[in-house]
Amino acid sequence: MKQLTSAQVRQLFLDFFRSKGHTVEPSASLIPVNDPTLLWINSGVATLKKYFDGSVVPENPRITNAQKSIRTNDIENVGKTARHHTMFEMLGNFSIGDYFKEEAIHWAWEFLTSPEWLAFEAEKLYVTVYPKDSEAKRIWSEEIGLSPEHIVEVEDNFWDIGAGPSGPDSEIFYDRGPAYLDIAEDDPENYPGGENERYLEIWNLVFSEFNHKPDDTYEPLPHKNIDTGMGLERVVSIIQDAPTNFETDLFLPIIHKVEELSQSIHYGDSLQTDISFKVIADHIRALSFAIGDGALPSNEGRGYVLRRLLRRAVMHGQKLGIQQAFLYKLVPVVGHIMESYYPEVLQQQVFIEKVVRNEEERFHETINEGLAILNEVIEQVKTEQGSTLKGKDIFKLYDTYGFPVELTEEVAEDAGLKVDHAGFEIEMQAQRDRARAGRSKELSMGVQSNLLTDIKVESHYVGYSNLEVKSELLLIINEDELVSKITEGSAQLIFAETPFYAEMGGQVADNGIIVNSEGMIVAEVTDVKKAPNGQFLHTVTVKGPLSEGTDYFLQVDLGKHNKTIKNHTATHMLHKALKEVLGSHANQAGSLVAPEHLRFDFTHFGQVTTEELIKMEQIVNEKIWEALPVVTIETDIDSAKAMGAMALFGEKYGHDVRVVNISDWSIELCGGNHVKNTEDIGLFKIVSESGIGAGVRRIEAVTSKEAYLMFRDQEEKLQQVAALVKSPQIKETVNKVDQMQQQMKEIQKENDLLATKLANQQASTIFTNIQECNGISYIAAQVHVKDMNQLRQLADQWKQKTISDILVLATAADQKVNLLVAMNDKAIEKGFKAGDLIRAIAPKVSGNGGGRPDMAQAGGKNPAGIPEALEAVKSWLMAN
Template sequence: MKNLSSAEVRQMFLDFFKSKGHSIEPSASLVPIDDPTLLWINSGVATVKKYFDGSVVPDNPRIANAQKSIRTNDIENVGLTARHQTMFEMLGNFSIGDYFKKEAIHFAWEFLTSSDWIGFDPKRLYVTVYPKDEEAKRIWREEIGLSSDHIVEIEDNFWDIGAGPSGPDTEIFYDRGQKFNNLAEDDPENYAGGENERYLEIWNLVFSEFNHKPDNTYEPLPSKNIDTGMGLERIVSVIQDTPTNYETDLFMPIIEEIEQISTQVKYGQKQETDISFRVIADHIRALAFAIADGALPSNEGRGYVLRRLLRRADMHGQKLHINQAFLYRLVATVGKIMNSYYPEVLQQQAFVEKVIKSEEERFYETINEGMAILDQLLAKEKNEQTKMISGSDIFKLYDTYGFPVELTEEIAEESGFGVDHTGFEREMEAQRQRARNARSKEQSMKLQSSLLTQIDVDSEYVGYSTLETKSTLALLLQNDKFVDDVNDGQAEVIFSQTPFYAEMGGQVADTGVIIDQTGEICATVRDVQKAPKGQYLHQIEVKKDLQKGQEYTLQVDKDRHNRIIKNHTATHLLHKALKEVLGSQSNQAGSLVAPDHLRFDFTHFGQITAEELQEMEKIVNEKIWQALPVTTIETDIDTAKNMGAMALFGEKYGHEVRVVNIADWSIELCGGNHVKSTEDIGIFKIISESGIGAGTRRIDAVTSKEAYQQFKEQENELAKAAEILKLPRISEVVAKTEQLQEQLQQMQKENEKLSSKMANQQAVNVFKDIKYAGNLSYIAAQVNVKDMNQLRQLADQWKQQNISDVLVLATESNGKANLLTAVSKETIDKGIKAGDLIKAIAPKVSGGGGGRPDMAQAGGKNPDGISQALEEAGRWLEN
């Protein structure tokens, strides 16, 4: 066995399968594109399942990749076990209807055992198989030459996720030797496939050969596929002979950097702190890569996962005596480890560090609040003498404040309390079920259909040069059947040539008509989509007989098409302007180019100011007025990248690409349609800007006719305002509005003075009514003031005049109750606190509140309870 680095293992895997005729697909973003079934890309197959279900036919049926992935369903085990990670790399090779079991098994064996590749000793390899998979057993036994004691039959070796492709699998295990034998020789788990540390699973080969149908039956797939997965971290731990994944070169540089930051704790000293090192090293990898791929911390979805990982890592940092933001300092180390294959972290290092540091600082501001809540829980349980922290309370600390369960347990035990693990697990399972239910309506992988994949006719797009052409009808499809003619209803058709653009890259499809040889319209084109093999599939409404093999005239709706291309070119201008104003770290996250508007989604950490929007709009319009030429060329992908062409979000590019160049100012890879000069756009207007998710924002804009209409509507609104203000010209609206605003502010000041005067007059009467509770003097009264601010003004007067020991005031405002309590310094020394008093009386008005020992306030939605609250204040002081 060779001594290899993780980077060498990854590259060796890809080189091996490239030598076997596989196309190497780059690792996709951790954030899924057009896949609502996944929160994260969680496996190598997740990025190629479009090939498995037949919705897209790959250029090469043999594919291999190294895919970064995230799974968080077992986050509690990260750091505790040798193998659990949130982010990991899956090495995979896939066959889409090409080779099957024989080749897949031989490829795996050659890669693992050949001296030209990994070079494992074959005697240390074991395999598991599905008991009914006689073919796999035969290949392992007769062709590979494994003895029966190295082949283990396991009933669970059948890959099935419900409806969709499924089939038996075979797993490959490495015998790590006697030193890892943590079980007795006669332990029933002491075998390849059992729960032990000696036999480590390193590769799983799935033979996808059945469709699992919704009625729970299985039928053979039209096209049998291979899906394999080998965890890089696992195989590297075997090659580098480390006890866990964390001692490999994928994690140790991060752990060593954590040691430098901690200064007080070293890795390997004791199990408890080793867990914290591992958790931090694991979580910072996931954070750095996810943020580099466009995800940002928030309170929901992917952002919630990131916030939870960050807070969990920071809490473990405290166990290592790190009491300040530090995770951001590890980003560069993560980037350097992975840079040979994943340059994105170092390319966006400054941005990733900024996001993590900002989130850490925010967490440290709130962590004291979480500790205070835990202190309150302990005090409450102590008073109730239960000596047990409930599962729901533990979950709240864990879920809301990021407190690890073990930290809650440690603090509780130090105070002599137990923790309700069972209740906590019940809450966790309920959360997992909510997450599963949120995605259960979406099918993870579609049933494989052979109908569209059978289409083998040619279809050429000619819409770059013409919007009307004569073309032969090559294929007709109606009611999921191939037919020779149709005369009504809806159908799908493919022509040998078409000027109709298929929806792609955010640009909507063209519409138009199909005309027969007599000049009559025989169908309208409602939509155009790409078939699995790339043909242009027109969805049509049939008006008159259409026959396969006949020639027709295809005519695109020119007005609609021209409006679309104006918006598409404007989208490119906006993309470039956005980067100039906000910075290069803002990347496109989706777009829609329609005839009446354009929509541009992008990643951005923070808010967008009105000035920034105005600057973007100004830049785009300046480029329009400069009448810049818009040129397109077709070239290879490497040349395009050397030109500085930007790739659009979610697009998959082949070797040959189309580059749209706007006077060398904006250069993008794009297969869409565009104007010939920016002046054709006319004018550009941003309608709105908003946040649509964690770290993702959206700009809606219009051009040309729609932009004119937008300006005209705004002009009409100003004209209405001028009419209301009785002004002769709309140019006077702003000055008049400012004048009225000043008058309003002056009147508000006068009202404030009047209200204060009335409050002072009330104070004279209220402060005379002093009551007693034991040896305490207090005032409890309802007053007629407008808000809490005036209650505080009365409390200030009470304090200055030293009228009584305690003050309780209430008022009704806008259908709600406001309460205020104040306590003199001498009375506080006796143990009476305003915060305690407000908590006692606030429930009477169906509210809550808090504050300092000397002053506290509360709000409630039941003003009818004010009198009861004032009475309760007296009873509380008596007690």
């Protein structure tokens, strides 16, 4: 076996399959693009679904990749086991309808055992196969030469995710030897594929050959596929003879840095502290890559996962004696480990560090706030003579305040309370169920369609230069069948050439008409999309006879098209302005370019201020007024990158690309349509800015005519306001409104004075009506004041005059009730608490409340219950 670094193993894998004719697909972002079924990219095949379900035909049916992935279903086990991770790398080779079992098995064996590659000892490798997959078993036995004891039949070796591609699989295991056997020799799990540490699974070959249909039957796929995955961390642990994945060069540099920060505790000191080192090393890897890909900590979705990982790592840091923010110091360590294949972490180091440090410091504040809340809960449990901290209280601290469960349990147990673990798990499961229910119900992978996948005719887009062309109708599709003619209904058409833009890169498809040689409109184009092999597929409403092989005139709706291209160029300009104002981290996270408006989503970890929006809007309009030329050139991807061209989110670029250059100010890769000069846009106006998810914000804007109409609408509304405030001119409206506000303040001040006088007059009456019960004097009265604030003013007077031991006041307005209870030291010394009394009487007015021992307040919605609430004071005093 060769001694290799993790970077060498990764590169060898990609080089091997490149030598077998595979195209190396770069590792995609951890954030899925156009896939609502996934929270994270969780495997090597996750980014290739479009090829497997036939919606897109790849340029090369042989693909290989090293894909960073995140799985979060086992976060609690990270650090406790040898191989659980949140972020891991899956090395894979894939065939889309090309080679199948024979090549996949032979190549896996060659890569693992050949002296030129990994040089594993063949006698230490075992495989499992699906019992009914006689072909795979034959290949392993007859062609590879494995003995029967090295081939194990396992019933579970069938890959199936519901409707869609499925098939048997064959797993490869490495025998680490008796020293790693963690169970008895005669244990039934002591075999490759069983639950043991000796036989380590390193590779899974999936032979995707069936369509799992919705009725739970299986039919052969029209194109058989190969999907394999080899875990980098596992293979490296074998090569580097590491007991667990954490003792490899993928994690040890992080662990050593944590030792340095801890100072007093070292890796290997104890099993418990080792768990903390492992958790920190694992979680900071996931955090660094996820934040670099645009995910940000928050209280929902992906952001919730990141916040949980970071807080878990911080708590384990405290167990190692690290009390200050430290995780951000590990980001460059992660970057240097991975830079040979993932340079983006070091490229974005400053931004990632800033996000991690801000979140760490916020969490340290949360810990202090959470402790205060937790202590109140514990005190309440003890007051009620309880012995157990309820599961729902643990969950509320965890879910609402972000307070770690393990810390809650530790503090509770220190206070002598038991902990309702089962109740907490019930609440957690309910949350998981809610999240799962909210996830898209779409299939995780579609079923292949022969028709579109097998269409090979050539179709070319000419809309960059011509928006009306004469072109031959090559194919007509009606209800998933090819037809030669159609006279009515709807259809999908493919032409030899088309001026209609297919929906891509956020730009909506062109609309328009199709006209025959006699000038008759025979179809309206309502949508255009790309077929799996790249042809432009026109969805049309048929108005007249259409025949395959006939020439037609294709005419784009110029009005909609011209409005769309203005918005598209404005989107590029807004993207550049965003980066100038907010910083280089503000990356596109999706867009929509339509005729009426544009929508731009971007990553940003804070609020966008009004001043920043004004600045962006100003920058875009200034560039419009400068009349900058917009030049689009076609070049190769490397030349485009050398020009400084910026790639857009979610777009896949081939060797040849189009670069949109706005006078060297904004340079982006883009296949869409654009104006020739920025002055064509006319005017740019931001309509709104809002947060739409975890660390993602959205700007909506309009240009040209729509921008003018927006200004006209706002001017009309301002004229209406001017009329309402009787301002003779619009420019005087602000002064007029300001004068009215000053008048309102003076009137409000007079009202407050009058209300205070009224309250004082009532005080002189109610403060004389003192009652007594069990040696405690109290006042219980309804007063006519406007709000809780005036009730508190009356309570202040009562306190200063030392009139009674307890004060209970009620007031009602607009069918709402306010209650206030105050107690002096004598009442508190006798064991009475204002909060207890308010909770006893508030239900009488259909309300609830609470507070401190000396003062509490409540709100209610049943004014008719006030007399009963006041009468209940005496009953409560007698009972207590």
